[in-house]
Amino acid sequence: PQFEKEIYYVDIQENNFINTTLIQIFANDSDSDENGRITYEINNDKHNYVWIDNQTGIIRTNIQFDYEEIRNFSFNVTAIDHPNIGQSLKATAMIVVNIIDQNDNIPQFPRSSYEFLINENNPPNSYIGQVTAVDADGPDLVYTFDAPSDRIKSVFSLSPSDGKIFALTSFDREQFDQYMFYVIASDGHHVSLPIKVHIQILDLNDEIPRFIFPNDNNDTLIIDLAYWNVNDYICQIEVLDEDLIQTHTLLLIYHYDQLKNYDYLENYKHMLQFDSVKFFLDQQGRLFFNSSNGTTLNEGVYYLAFKV
Ligand SMILES: [Ca+2]
Ligand SMILES: [Ca+2]
Ligand SMILES: [Ca+2]
Ligand SMILES: [Ca+2]
Structure with a gap:
């Protein structure tokens, strides 16, 4: 027997159904009758991710793949003929499976609330702190305030790309000594739960008795x-x-x-x-x-x- 290719490449989206067909392989055998009847087997499949129909050569999934767990794997298949007399002949091919990522994870912040401190009388555009979410699909997240008040928008800025929080103005502790707002992270499809950001303005000795x-x-x-x-x-x-x-x-x-x-x-x-x-x-x-x-x-x- 002889496979059409030495290596077969297959792509499959993660979160597939079990028993999704990956590929049908085919080996040729020019002999006739039983001499040319071929069955297929999977070799060295330690992971048991797939199974093969030994008559048709259709390979199907045994599990649902998670790109965040495994991105590719390979295994060998063997085609065996069934001669009436003598040793059976074999051919081997390799199957390389690539799992394709889907955006199937929601961005998450490691904490539900953050507290930052800043001295009053800061120069405008001072850095205050950073909030960072994680998403197993990738790091490209967009940070925004969640339903901010006009006051919050006029006092703070949030860097969409990295979650850094800046003061737009100079704080006066004797006017307002703390602020609170919510931040969310989006991956373009899923949005994280809002996290609470508490900013405390620290006192300096700037008032005349x-x-x-x-x-x-x-x-x-x-x-x-x-x-x-x-x-x-x-x-x-x-x-x-x-x-x-x-x-x-x-x-x-x-x-x-x-x-x-x-x-x-x-x-x-x-x-x-x-x-x-x-x-x-x-x-x-x-x-x-x-x-x-x-x-x-x-x-x-x-x-x-x-x-x-
Ligand atoms: Ca994914
Ligand atoms: Ca995601
Ligand atoms: Ca003050
Ligand atoms: Ca003060």
Whole structure:
């Protein structure tokens, strides 16, 4: 017997049905009758992926192929004649099977949520982080926001090809300290489940502390000596610093020299007399009369200055 070819090449799409016909092979034998009757066998088929009809030479699949598991395989087939007398004669051919990829996997993110941190006051177009999905069919995925708000679209950009997230603008933690949005990955046919991206804006010391009390419109306390005890708490000096980390220090001013950048007061210097020694501030910014140095409060006006 003699095969038409030494090697047969066959393509088959993955996800085939079992028993799909791969190919029909044919060997010629010029002898007549039984001398020329041929049967076929598969040799060295360790994997058992296919089976052959030994009369017709039709080779069919035993399993459903998965391109992501196996991309090609080969095996040998033998054609045997059946002589009335003497040894049977054989011929061998090789079958090479190529499995063709289908887009049969959905892109998947390894995590359902991501958290990224970025300092406020970043320059525009700063890189924040990257989200990456995997797809067993291949790496060509497109990343997009999933139903983003106008605000998210105006503040973040997402690189479609690699899932990199950038800040379009500079963040101010004192305005918004976190953002949340969803990202999906598409392979052109399947879309991943949305993943949650949480972006936290980290604080920098960029806010100037301000006095809430006293202030320009409210800077005087009236105490009635008749009802007031010398050890009583007087008031809270209130300072607002919108930074998360409170690094400011509140001081009671004793001398004009402790003030900086107050040159405009130069002309009033002789008038600036502070009664600070009669008072003290505790760590919490609460103001008390300083009864420890034997001072007594008399009727009159006392001037205090604070610095933060
Ligand atoms: Ca595939
Ligand atoms: Ca895919
Ligand atoms: Ca800020
Ligand atoms: Ca800040």
